[in-house]
Amino acid sequence: MSLISVRDLVVGFDAPAGEVRAVRSVSFDLAPGERMALVGESGCGKTTTMLAMMGLLPAGAHVSGQVLLDGVDILAGGEASMRRHRWTDVAMVFQGAMNALNPVRRVGSQIVEAVRIHGGSRRAGRDRTRELFELVGLAPELAQRFPHELSGGQRQRAVIALALACEPRVLLADEPTTALDVIVQHQIVQLLRNLSESLGLAVVLVTHDLALVPQLCDRAAVMYAGSIVENASCRDLVGSPAHPYARRLVEATPDLAGRRRLASIPGVPPRLDQPLFGCPFQPRCAEAVDRCATEAPSLLDLDPDRSCACHLVGVVV
Ligand code: SF4
Numbered sequence: 148m149s150l151i152s153v154r155d156l157v158v159g160f161d162a163p164a165g166e167v168r169a170v171r172s173v174s175f176d177l178a179p180g181e182r183m184a185l186v187g188e189s190g191c192g193k194t195t196t197m198l199a200m201m202g203l204l205p206a207g208a209h210v211s212g213q214v215l216l217d218g219v220d221i222l223a224g225g226e227a228s229m230r231r232h233r234w235t236d237v238a239m240v241f242q243g244a245m246n247a248l249n250p251v252r253r254v255g256s257q258i259v260e261a262v263r264i265h266g267g268s269r270r271a272g273r274d275r276t277r278e279l280f281e282l283v284g285l286a287p288e289l290a291q292r293f294p295h296e297l298s299g300g301q302r303q304r305a306v307i308a309l310a311l312a313c314e315p316r317v318l319l320a321d322e323p324t325t326a327l328d329v330i331v332q333h334q335i336v337q338l339l340r341n342l343s344e345s346l347g348l349a350v351v352l353v354t355h356d357l358a359l360v361p362q363l364c365d366r367a368a369v370m371y372a373g374s375i376v377e378n379a380s381c382r383d384l385v386g387s388p389a390h391p392y393a394r395r396l397v398e399a400t401p402d403l404a405g406r407r408r409l410a411s412i413p414g415v416p417p418r419l420d421q422p423l424f425g426c427p428f429q430p431r432c433a434e435a436v437d438r439c440a441t442e443a444p445s446l447l448d449l450d451p452d453r454s455c456a457c458h459l460v461g462v463v464v
Contacts, residue, residue, distance in 0.1 A: 149176040149215070150349050151200075151237070151317050156212035158195050158204065166209070167420045169195045171373040173212075179316065182343050182350040184360040184381075186396065187370035188416060193353040194242070196370075197319045200351075201239050202229025216317075235265060238315035242322040244302040247309070248294040254305045255280075255290025261312040279308035283338060300331035304338065311342070318342075321353045336362045357400040361385055369393045372417050372427035375446060379453040389455045392428045426458070434459055 158170035170192040177183060185193040198204050200214050202222070213220045216236055221228050241247045249257055258279060259272030267275070280287050283304040294302055303323060310318060320339060324332040340363050343350050352363055360367050361381040368378040369390065377390040388394045398410040414431035417423055426432070429439040438458055446456040 148178070148218075150179045150181075150217065152176045152213070152215040153196070153200065154213040154215060156196060156199055156214070157210070158192075158199050159209040160205075161207055161209075162420050164420045169373055169419055170199065173370070173373075173375055175368055175375070175378065177317065177349045177351065179349055180343055180347040181366075182340070182352065182364040184352040184354060184364040184367040185370055186354060186357055186360060186367050188355060188412075190416060190419075191370040192373040193370055194321055197239060197321055197351065197353055200237060200319060201233055202226060203233075203239075234261070234310075234315060235313045236315055237317045237319065238310040238313070239319040240306055240310045240321060240323050242325055244299070244306045245294060247306045248302065250294050253291055253293055254297065254309075258290075258309055258312050261309060265313045275312060276308075279311055282311070282342070283308045298331075299327050300334060303327060303331075303335050307335075307338065307342070311346075315348070317349045317351070319351045319353070322355070323352070324354075324356075324359065332359070333362070339363055357385070357396055369396065372423065373419060374427070374456065375454075376428070376457070377453070377455045378446070379455075383453055389449065389453065389460050390457050391432050391434050391459075395431075426456075 154174050156170055156173045159166045159168045173196055175183065185196060187193055199210055204210060210222065214222045216232060221232050248254065255276045258276040259269060262272035262275050263269060276290050277287055280290060285301060285304050285308065289297060289301060297305060323339065324335050327335065336359060339350055342348055352360065354360065364381055366380050367384050368375045369392065371392050377384065377388065377393045384393060385397060388397050395410065395412045399412055412431060417427050425440045425442055426444055429435045432439065436458065444456045444458045446454050448454045449460065
């Protein structure tokens with residue numbers, strides 16, 4: 148059974164030119180210990196999807212759909228319900244470790260505070276800090292340091308420890324390796340994998356870097372213009388992407404052996420504050436046919452393990 152399921156999630160924001168529909172009917176499921184990635188270019192709706200799952204969208208956002216935790220819709224209960232589950236069931240590692248930590252407080256005290264806010268004692272907070280530092284591979288004395296006294300990798304480990312303070316079952320990791328060098332990136336990805344395996348933690352990795360995905364995740368959903376256009380196992384997605392946009396993403400990602408010639412994706416994603424007609428990828432798609440300009444493709448199951456939204460899938464690809 149799924150631990151968490153997102154069902155037909157739609158998120159819109161008011162804007163001068165009309166509503167920006169940032170997330171369009173996104174659905175996926177995650178079992179305990181499962182790791183999936185949301186992949187796509189900036190502005191495709193990945194982070195907005197995560198913020199909706201945390202109930203942390205800015206005031207004025209229009210949200211519909213369901214976020215089912217153990218089969219119960221936590222979105223339906225409004226802010227009171229989200230507050231009950233935020234951090235204790237579903238936690239998030241935000242982009243940019245420096246922004247996630249209070250720069251004028253020692254790192255350890257920030258974890259103690261998180262435990263206290265959720266009903267624990269100061270003593271329990273200190274014990275939890277020691278436990279978490281060991282779990283994420285940080286020496287206990289680093290708890291006394293301020294964020295600027297830690298290296299980039301140590302800060303990211305501290306942010307992960309902070310997110311785990313209240314023993315969540317789902318961790319949403321938004322670009323957790325941004326601004327880290329390649330070796331530290333690999334260590335952080337390895338840490339997330341180890342935590343997922345040892346704690347049974349379900350992980351959603353949000354990234355624009357497809358190369359990271361197979362290192363951590365079992366499956367990946369590719370998003371474009373607010374929608375999932377392909378959802379597949381990492382092996383299938385990287386080895387034989389079905390959707391033309393997913394293929395372009397794979398071709399634009401350097402593989403570790405440096406065998407692949409890099410290709411860029413021409414054009415830009417569509418504006419989301421204007422109505423979309425047909426397939427949103429059509430203006431950039433080299434394989435588009437006439438119906439792509441007028442008819443939006445639905446996300447259809449190709450087999451039990453893969454779905455794709457393209458008129459040509461099953462015909463040409
Ligand atoms: Fe390209 Fe048409 Fe498929 Fe869209 S539906 S990805 S435009 S071929």
